[in-house]
Amino acid sequence: MIPIVVGVSFLIFTILNLIPGDPASNILGIGAVQADIDALNEELGYNLPFLQRYFNYMYNAVVHFDLGVSYSTKKPVFDEILGRLPVSLKVAFNAILFSLVFGIPLGVLSAVKQNSLVDRLSTGIALLLASQPGFLIGMILMLIFSLRLRWFPATGAATWKSYVMPMIALGLPYGGRQLRFTRSSMLETIRQDYVRTARAKGANEHIAIWRHAMKNALMPVITVAGTSFGILIGGAIATETLFGLPGLGSFIVAGIKQKDIPVVTGGIIIFALIFSFVILAVDLSYAFIDPRIKAKYAGGGKR
Amino acid sequence: MSTKYDDSPLMNLTEKKVEVNFKKESQIKEVWRRLKKDKLAMFGLSVIVLMIVIALCAPLIRPYSAAIKMNMRLKLALPSAAHWFGCDGYGRDLFTRCLYGSRVSLTIGFATAFATLVIGSMLGALVGYVGGVLDDVVMRALDIFSAIPSTLFAMAVVAAMGSGIFNICVAISLTNIPGFVRIVRSAVLGIADQEYIEAARAGGSPTLHILLRHVLPNAIGPLIVQTTANVSSMILSAATLSFLGLGIDPPQPEWGALVSEAQEFLRRSPHLLIFPGILICVASFSMSVLGDGLRDALDPRLKS
Amino acid sequence: MTQELLKITDLSVEYRTDKETVHAVNHINFSLNKGETIGLVGETGAGKTTTALSIMRLLPEKTGFIPNGSIVFEGRSIYDLEEKELHNIRGKHVAMIFQDPMTSLNPIMTVGEQIAEALELHNTDHKSHEQIQARVDEVLSMVGISPSRKNAFPHQFSGGMKQRVVIAMALVCEPDLLIADEPTTALDVTIQAQVINMIRELRDRLGTAMIMITHDLGIVAQTCDNVAVMYAGRIIEAGTAADIYKGEFRHPYTVGLFSSIPNLREKTARLTPIPGLMPDPTKLPAGCSFAPRCPHATELCRTTPPAAYKNNTHVIECHLLEGKDGWTKEARV
Numbered sequence: 001m002i003p004i005v006v007g008v009s010f011l012i013f014t015i016l017n018l019i020p021g022d023p024a025s026n027i028l029g030i031g032a033v034q035a036d037i038d039a040l041n042e043e044l045g046y047n048l049p050f051l052q053r054y055f056n057y058m059y060n061a062v063v064h065f066d067l068g069v070s071y072s073t074k075k076p077v078f079d080e081i082l083g084r085l086p087v088s089l090k091v092a093f094n095a096i097l098f099s100l101v102f103g104i105p106l107g108v109l110s111a112v113k114q115n116s117l118v119d120r121l122s123t124g125i126a127l128l129l130a131s132q133p134g135f136l137i138g139m140i141l142m143l144i145f146s147l148r149l150r151w152f153p154a155t156g157a158a159t160w161k162s163y164v165m166p167m168i169a170l171g172l173p174y175g176g177r178q179l180r181f182t183r184s185s186m187l188e189t190i191r192q193d194y195v196r197t198a199r200a201k202g203a204n205e206h207i208a209i210w211r212h213a214m215k216n217a218l219m220p221v222i223t224v225a226g227t228s229f230g231i232l233i234g235g236a237i238a239t240e241t242l243f244g245l246p247g248l249g250s251f252i253v254a255g256i257k258q259k260d261i262p263v264v265t266g267g268i269i270i271f272a273l274i275f276s277f278v279i280l281a282v283d284l285s286y287a288f289i290d291p292r293i294k295a296k297y298a299g300g301g302k303r
Numbered sequence: 304m305s306t307k308y309d310d311s312p313l314m315n316l317t318e319k320k321v322e323v324n325f326k327k328e329s330q331i332k333e334v335w336r337r338l339k340k341d342k343l344a345m346f347g348l349s350v351i352v353l354m355i356v357i358a359l360c361a362p363l364i365r366p367y368s369a370a371i372k373m374n375m376r377l378k379l380a381l382p383s384a385a386h387w388f389g390c391d392g393y394g395r396d397l398f399t400r401c402l403y404g405s406r407v408s409l410t411i412g413f414a415t416a417f418a419t420l421v422i423g424s425m426l427g428a429l430v431g432y433v434g435g436v437l438d439d440v441v442m443r444a445l446d447i448f449s450a451i452p453s454t455l456f457a458m459a460v461v462a463a464m465g466s467g468i469f470n471i472c473v474a475i476s477l478t479n480i481p482g483f484v485r486i487v488r489s490a491v492l493g494i495a496d497q498e499y500i501e502a503a504r505a506g507g508s509p510t511l512h513i514l515l516r517h518v519l520p521n522a523i524g525p526l527i528v529q530t531t532a533n534v535s536s537m538i539l540s541a542a543t544l545s546f547l548g549l550g551i552d553p554p555q556p557e558w559g560a561l562v563s564e565a566q567e568f569l570r571r572s573p574h575l576l577i578f579p580g581i582l583i584c585v586a587s588f589s590m591s592v593l594g595d596g597l598r599d600a601l602d603p604r605l606k607s
Numbered sequence: 608m609t610q611e612l613l614k615i616t617d618l619s620v621e622y623r624t625d626k627e628t629v630h631a632v633n634h635i636n637f638s639l640n641k642g643e644t645i646g647l648v649g650e651t652g653a654g655k656t657t658t659a660l661s662i663m664r665l666l667p668e669k670t671g672f673i674p675n676g677s678i679v680f681e682g683r684s685i686y687d688l689e690e691k692e693l694h695n696i697r698g699k700h701v702a703m704i705f706q707d708p709m710t711s712l713n714p715i716m717t718v719g720e721q722i723a724e725a726l727e728l729h730n731t732d733h734k735s736h737e738q739i740q741a742r743v744d745e746v747l748s749m750v751g752i753s754p755s756r757k758n759a760f761p762h763q764f765s766g767g768m769k770q771r772v773v774i775a776m777a778l779v780c781e782p783d784l785l786i787a788d789e790p791t792t793a794l795d796v797t798i799q800a801q802v803i804n805m806i807r808e809l810r811d812r813l814g815t816a817m818i819m820i821t822h823d824l825g826i827v828a829q830t831c832d833n834v835a836v837m838y839a840g841r842i843i844e845a846g847t848a849a850d851i852y853k854g855e856f857r858h859p860y861t862v863g864l865f866s867s868i869p870n871l872r873e874k875t876a877r878l879t880p881i882p883g884l885m886p887d888p889t890k891l892p893a894g895c896s897f898a899p900r901c902p903h904a905t906e907l908c909r910t911t912p913p914a915a916y917k918n919n920t921h922v923i924e925c926h927l928l929e930g931k932d933g934w935t936k937e938a939r940v
């Protein structure tokens with residue numbers, strides 16, 4: 001994982017380095033004296049070779065947790081990010097939970113009752129939802145529930161109520177995807193020989209499905225849930241912006257508009273870091289759940 | 304190439320003579336036949352085709368100027384005979400804006416999907432065939448690319464390069480190239496060891512020829528499915544970027560931008576959201592359904 | 608007390624899809640007494656597995672249909688049973704082992720758990736946990752696996768060992784009937800012999816009746832008292848093992864099957880397989896289903912399905928037996 005994180009940081013750093021303009025001009029603003037600009041640039045190390053700047057940046061980040069200072073707010077980027085991260089995490093976490101609760105049971109149900117009305121309806125709706133962008137669903141929700149019905153606040157992060165619509169807006173498309181994947185995984189698992197063996201032993205449908213099919217079917221579902229987290233992050237950014245939540249996503253967006261390079265660099269790297277962590281966690285959890293993988297790590301292995 | 308079984312005189316009419324036909328045309332027809340059966344997929348296909356046709360004919364329906372002409376007297380006008388979708392906050396005709404917005408969104412979607420298909424496939428073929436250090440380096444690079452959520456990456460690129468259609472296209476494509484590279488690479492690796500490749504090489508077939516004749520048929524199924532999925536996701540990515548204000552430059556219309564513009568006036572003038580919203584909704588859904596149908600048609604075994 | 612364990616009468620099984628109907632099994636009859644072993648022989652597609660699945664009522668729900676016939680096990684009609692009774696019989700009175708051990712076992716449960724499950728599902732005399740575990744150990748030893756391995760997962764066993772686990776799982780409740788569907792086909796030849804021997808020993812020890820489904824005549828010779836040869840969903844020849852292996856007359860298909868086996872003692876330039884393929888089960892031919900491939904086929908064979916000709920225990924469905932001494936003609940079902 002570490003080489004990837006390093007690679008990511010290098011990539012982002014490089015890309016953002018392409019933004020025209022030097023830091024001092026941005027910090028000091030229009031109308032600053034050239035001499036002051038040059039002096040500040042020198043101080044910030046702007047004139048150093050690219051690689052050295054990169055190393056300095058990484059060194060500061062890892063050792064001192066210093067991601068630079070925001071051009072616009074003049075505050076340390078790290079602190080700003082830390083302040084906003086909880087909001088983003090709350091939104092993401094709620095959305096994942098919502099999608100799992102909504103998607104998995106319905107997916108299982110659809111698979112067990114394949115081709116029934118329940119199945120066709122839910123797969124149709126799931127497909128519809130899964131293909132929509134979060135911000136669109138969010139706006140529709142906002143229109144109905146905030147502006148017309150006044151059940152939830154449209155923007156801001158005042159109370160827990162502020163988090164409901166973002167959770168649904170972000171969670172519905174994700175949940176649709178979960179439903180479809182759970183369904184196909186279950187359908188495939190139900191067909192497996194070992195489910196037939198269970199029935200031949202005298203297990204009733206309930207046991208055959210729950211004990212044998214489901215556990216096997218859910219394993220890939222969890223993996224896919226983890227790796228789809230990347231899509232979730234993308235949607236989260238738009239959702240935060242739409243609902244005016246002071247999260248990391250909206251922070252980065254604002255940073256881009258203001259050409260606030262330290263903010264954007266730091267923010268994207270942190271997001272990418274979180275994403276990598278999630279993938280790692282999913283991989284590890286797989287090792288716990290699937291005895292075949294556990295054996296590989298423990299050295300048991302196949303005969 | 305056909306295979307016949309034993310020629311003994313005891314052979315009779317009751318067993319099927321199996322003729323294995325590798326001609327591409329019959330395969331394509333077969334896929335098309337299967338696709339036709341999927342009513343939902345055909346619905347999706349017709350909707351998309353209809354949208355493309357309308358988008359192409361846009362200048363014949365309304366002039367572009369109508370999309371950007373402001374008229375404050377018509378501010379937030381509701382739908383009427385003169386203005387089918389009503390007008391936006393600057394009095395611009397929403398229907399025309401949606402119309403030209405489709406042009407932008409669909410162009411971005413298809414153009415980038417096609418570009419990533421071509422670039423990704425070539426890179427994948429190259430990497431798979433050459434192998435070695437190049438392979439390792441490229442795959443590592445792809446891993447790094449994949450570790451960044453695509454929207455974030457696109458945002459970074461836009462931040463660096465500025466907004467505008469071309470830049471968005473570049474930004475979005477970069478995030479999707481790894482997918483194609485992997486598909487083609489694994490198709491190449493899948494058959495590279497096969498003996499008939501060695502035979503072809505020994506027979507003097509040039510590399511390109513081998514790649515086209517042997518690798519391509521293997522990869523074409525997943526490539527088509529991936530491309531369809533990409534068109535859909537790229538339209539959405541572009542819309543998301545525009546929604547965030549990082550995409551195309553105003554006053555150019557684009558679906559995401561139109562939805563973003565609707566936010567300010569959402570309560571009193573929901574029509575600003577509804578019309579572009581329906582377009583996004585229908586287009587995405589149709590593409591998804593078509594993609595699913597294609598996937599099932601290309602390999603019926605995958606279907607439940 | 609009647610000796611008859613299983614009686615199948617005029618059984619037909621169809622698989623119906625939107626496009627077509629596959630006539631997998633057509634009007635078969637056979638019966639099995641307690642402790643007997645019958646070999647069900649035939650090529651792939653003859654209907655053997657379908658027959659086995661229908662005995663256990665494990666046909667695919669949506670596509671498998673039984674248009675006619677009955678299966679009576681221990682005096683009760685399988686298809687008239689309630690769900691609960693069916694689940695009671697499966698595993699406890701009738702057990703089945705399937706062809707591919709690689710996929711028959713649940714990959715995320717230990718083998719001990721899976722064997723124990725068979726006991727727990729039929730735990731009418733309320734064995735305690737310890738008793739169940741003891742029994743699991745016992746049955747594992749019986750199949751030659753050390754009980755210490757009961758907490759291992761299926762992927763940690765080789766193919767032959769996996770199949771032994773499957774056998775242990777099937778026999779743990781000491782069923783009256785064991786259906787073995789090509790139990791060794793997926794295994795190495797050297798392991799095949801081991802597993803067959805083991806099945807034989809266990810059967811002898813427990814007195815289990817067995818239906819041995821196979822295409823391997825060697826296995827049939829080693830294990831079966833009676834044999835039924837299936838072709839295109841019908842039993843075209845049936846009898847004791849002696850009848851089939853040493854009888855004077857045989858169905859031309861059976862002759863073909865025997866000739867297809869390479870003979871270690873004779874030197875031949877070529878093997879003599881049976882030419883052609885089994886007929887398409889969606890479009891069965893008008894007359895005898897074997898006529899298209901039969902070297903002795905006559906016009907009658909192609910137009911009229913043959914009746915069954917019986918000689919003591921030996922039954923053959925073939926026109927060629929018309930008028931032969933000792934063979935009485937019976938109505939064709």
